[in-house]
Amino acid sequence: PAFGLFIFTIARDPLRIIILIAGAFFWLVSLLLSSLIWFIAVKASNPQDERLQKGLLIFGVMFSVLLQEAFRFLYYKLLRKAIEGLVALSEDGCSPISIQQMAYVAGVGFGLMSGAFSMINLLADALGPGTVGIHGDSQLYFLTSAFMTMVLIFLHTFWGILFFHGCEHRRWWEIAAVVIMHLTVSGSSFCNPLYVGSLVPSYLLMAAAAAWAYLLSGGSVQNLRRFLLCKC
Amino acid sequence: MITFMNNSDSEEEPCNERTSLMSAESPPVPSYQDGLQASEAGEAQAHRKRRAGSSRGPNNITGGEMSGSGVPVRESALENEEEELTLKYGAKHVIMLFVPVTLCMIVVVATIKSVRFYTEKNGQLIYTPFSEDTPSVGQRLLNSVLNTIVMISVIIVMTVFLVLLYKYRCYKFIHGWLILSSLMLLFLFTYIYLGEVLKTYNVAMDYPTLFIVIWNFGAVGMICIHWKGPLQLQQAYLIMISALMALVFIKYLPEWSAWVILGAISIYDLMAVLCPKGPLRMLVETAQERNEPIFPALIYSSAMMWTVGMAKPDTAARGPSHQTWDTAEDGREHLRSSSHAESQMSETRSPVPTRPITSLQELEEEERGVKLGLGDFIFYSVLVGKAAATASGDWNTTLACFVAILIGLCLTLLLLAVFKKALPALPISITFGLIFYFSTDNLVRPFMDTLASHQLYI
Numbered sequence: 001p002a003f004g005l006f007i008f009t010i011a012r013d014p015l016r017i018i019i020l021i022a023g024a025f026f027w028l029v030s031l032l033l034s035s036l037i038w039f040i041a042v043k044a045s046n047p048q049d050e051r052l053q054k055g056l057l058i059f060g061v062m063f064s065v066l067l068q069e070a071f072r073f074l075y076y077k078l079l080r081k082a083i084e085g086l087v088a089l090s091e092d093g094c095s096p097i098s099i100q101q102m103a104y105v106a107g108v109g110f111g112l113m114s115g116a117f118s119m120i121n122l123l124a125d126a127l128g129p130g131t132v133g134i135h136g137d138s139q140l141y142f143l144t145s146a147f148m149t150m151v152l153i154f155l156h157t158f159w160g161i162l163f164f165h166g167c168e169h170r171r172w173w174e175i176a177a178v179v180i181m182h183l184t185v186s187g188s189s190f191c192n193p194l195y196v197g198s199l200v201p202s203y204l205l206m207a208a209a210a211a212w213a214y215l216l217s218g219g220s221v222q223n224l225r226r227f228l229l230c231k232c
Numbered sequence: 233m234i235t236f237m238n239n240s241d242s243e244e245e246p247c248n249e250r251t252s253l254m255s256a257e258s259p260p261v262p263s264y265q266d267g268l269q270a271s272e273a274g275e276a277q278a279h280r281k282r283r284a285g286s287s288r289g290p291n292n293i294t295g296g297e298m299s300g301s302g303v304p305v306r307e308s309a310l311e312n313e314e315e316e317l318t319l320k321y322g323a324k325h326v327i328m329l330f331v332p333v334t335l336c337m338i339v340v341v342a343t344i345k346s347v348r349f350y351t352e353k354n355g356q357l358i359y360t361p362f363s364e365d366t367p368s369v370g371q372r373l374l375n376s377v378l379n380t381i382v383m384i385s386v387i388i389v390m391t392v393f394l395v396l397l398y399k400y401r402c403y404k405f406i407h408g409w410l411i412l413s414s415l416m417l418l419f420l421f422t423y424i425y426l427g428e429v430l431k432t433y434n435v436a437m438d439y440p441t442l443f444i445v446i447w448n449f450g451a452v453g454m455i456c457i458h459w460k461g462p463l464q465l466q467q468a469y470l471i472m473i474s475a476l477m478a479l480v481f482i483k484y485l486p487e488w489s490a491w492v493i494l495g496a497i498s499i500y501d502l503m504a505v506l507c508p509k510g511p512l513r514m515l516v517e518t519a520q521e522r523n524e525p526i527f528p529a530l531i532y533s534s535a536m537m538w539t540v541g542m543a544k545p546d547t548a549a550r551g552p553s554h555q556t557w558d559t560a561e562d563g564r565e566h567l568r569s570s571s572h573a574e575s576q577m578s579e580t581r582s583p584v585p586t587r588p589i590t591s592l593q594e595l596e597e598e599e600r601g602v603k604l605g606l607g608d609f610i611f612y613s614v615l616v617g618k619a620a621a622t623a624s625g626d627w628n629t630t631l632a633c634f635v636a637i638l639i640g641l642c643l644t645l646l647l648l649a650v651f652k653k654a655l656p657a658l659p660i661s662i663t664f665g666l667i668f669y670f671s672t673d674n675l676v677r678p679f680m681d682t683l684a685s686h687q688l689y690i
Contacts, residue, residue, distance in 0.1 A: 017327055018642060025639045028632055032671050035679035042678075057682060113635070117628055117680060 016105045023075060023109020023160075030071035031117065034064035065186050068110070069179050072160065075106055076167050100161065107160020111153035119149045144199060148189065151202045155185060158209035165216050181205055325602045326645050330638060332471050332532060336609050337637075339475040340482070340617040341630060349428040350483045351621045363486070376488035380496045383489075387497070391504065391511040399518060410530070414457055414473070418450040421476040470532050474606050478613035482621060490618055491666065497611060498662040505656040516654045532604045602645065608657040612637050615665045619673075628680060632672040636664035 038060035045052055079102050159178045166174030188201045344350055361382060362375035397406050423446055430437055453473075456466045485493065504510040619633040620626075640661025648655050 017330065021330075021635060021638050021642070024635050028635055028668070031676055031679075032668075035676040036671070038679050039675050060679065061683070116631055118684070 016101070019079070019102055019105045020109040020112070022078075023106040024113035026071045026075045027068065027110045027113040030067045031064065031114075034060065034067045037063055061186050062183065065182050066179070068114075069163075069182060072106070072110065072163055073167070073175075076164055079106065079164075100164070103161045103164030104157065105160075106164070107157035108153075110160060111156030114156060115149045115153040118152070119145065147199060148202065151199070151206050152185070155181070155202070155206050155209060158206070158213040161213040161216060162209065181209065326642055329602055329604055329641060329645065332467060333604075333609060333612055333638070333641060334634075336471045336475050336478070336613050337616045337634060339471070340478050340613040341620045343425075343429070343475070343479060344482065344617050344620045347428050347432045349431070350479050350617075352483075362489075372488060376486070376492050379486070379489040380492045383493055384496050384500055387500070388511070391515075395511045395515045395518075398515060411454070411458060414454065415450070417473050417476060418453045419446060421473075421480065422446055422449060425476055425479065467532065470606060471609070474532075474609035475613060477606075478610045478617055481610065481614045482617045485614075487622065490614070494611060494615055494662055495666060498656075498659040501656040501658040505654060512656075513654070530606055532606055532609060602648070604657055608661075611658060612661060612665070615662060615669070619665075619669050628677065629669060629672045632668045632676070633665045636668040637661045640664040 038056065041056050041060070042053070045056060083102070159182065162174055163178045166172070166178070185202050185205060362378045366372050366375060394406065423442075426442065426446065452461075452465075453469045455461055456469050457473075481490070501512075504512040505516075507513065615637065616630060616633050620630045640663070641657070644655060644657050644660050647660075
């Protein structure tokens, strides 16, 4: 689905592609820094201690989430400057791409990158021979990974919109909500392999975020109804 | 493999003169700007009110063949706006370069992942004489540095040789050399590549079929690259030969040498293009002075595809506003019908009288995009291919390097739009790529692996 989003909405406009790739780049840098921190922490600690390792992992995840949001903020700043530049450059005084579109594209960029990094090794291994869950792990590993990745990609997209909107209108509580949501989703994945604990809340959060982002983007129940009715 | 190595002299020549030359962004950078100005002027006309900006484009052409006679007075007022608009339309050109670079990388990565031939070590080129099979780390490092020095000096010698030939107008020799090298590339390397791919997929093919296929491929390639041909076909061929060259490099360069060479080449590129006495800069400037294009076999030109579609509304929109250009437009229509290809100005068109030339140049200026040297393609693909081949983090590292290179390309193009002269395309991208490769391989991979094994998501 994320790839479909890409093709239908982004691939047409070159500016959006650039913003997408830059968004992916920012996510990548944030991942790099967070894994650097984790790596240092692991090297500095006792590799034998299981609990400590797990604790460090959790710490790494949380830190990474915070860093991702920080980089989203940095990206927002960069895009603000870019918008001002584009406005100055354009003929009729308004930018060819609005900040909401940029928010959307940035969110998709983040999401795609995080999804790719989560899934792609899995997919490559899935092409080979083998049975899932043969060592007593869950047999639904691939399925749940796929769903989780998809929900994360969508969430990143929505968070992008919410985050940028919060930054635009100086509503700090929106930004805080995004951060908290991200932390919650990552935290819920700690319940794996108890998939109920992680997938269900994530999907609920995604639905909430989707509705919120939709409302923020100017949609409304009216629009939705009209859209659905017009189709048939 | 011994026969291959013996041939390596002549076939490595092409690789060197290609790599040495390609790293520059070519002279029509002023025409990049002009192309942009003219193109956006054309588009602006097609979209909204008329502008006289289009006449500005031809004035800046580095040949001065254009006469400034038909230029309206208010050109100067529009000049500033046009310069500002270059950045806006720069996005389109960035994408026009993204696509071929991505395609080349995809071809290389796909081949590396599937065909095992290119990851087996079967000897080294004579340009990297020091082996890396030594027991100690220090010795290995030393050998790789020495390899790099040898390789870079070979490249420098080749480049200087090429520039001297160009300066003293030994065009025939250069053309012959280029033709020979592209011949070798198109036939020999394709044969080997096809052989390996068929072996991997266990598909049988008899020699006559193989001969016919390769002959057709090679012959059409030669025509497309060195003469005229549809733009997309030429671009496809250039991508193919870049990918083939990159595959050869990935196979035959030893591990550490490859990374050190990548680093050294980007430094060399930086110096060769920006230093006043650098060979590439001299080549670019000489080409500009003489108002000639750089050889078509060495540069990838990303001219816009929609030549016919875009030119027509332009002629319709601009016809009434410029009486002086009417005859030129007629000439352009005529020329367009006679030569469908739209790639670069070639010397064969020079005997044509001035007016149609100006119109043809105008046609080309409108639709010319950015030019990127083939060596850049090759080295980007080498980086990503090596990441795919040797990284244990598999796809993550490859993806990271890919994004890094694209961002580097973006930044380079941004700088190009700001500085408006030939810039080296390698340094920024390769630096990013190298940083990301090493950091992803060593830092991110353990992190992601641990996360994936616990199925945690960040």
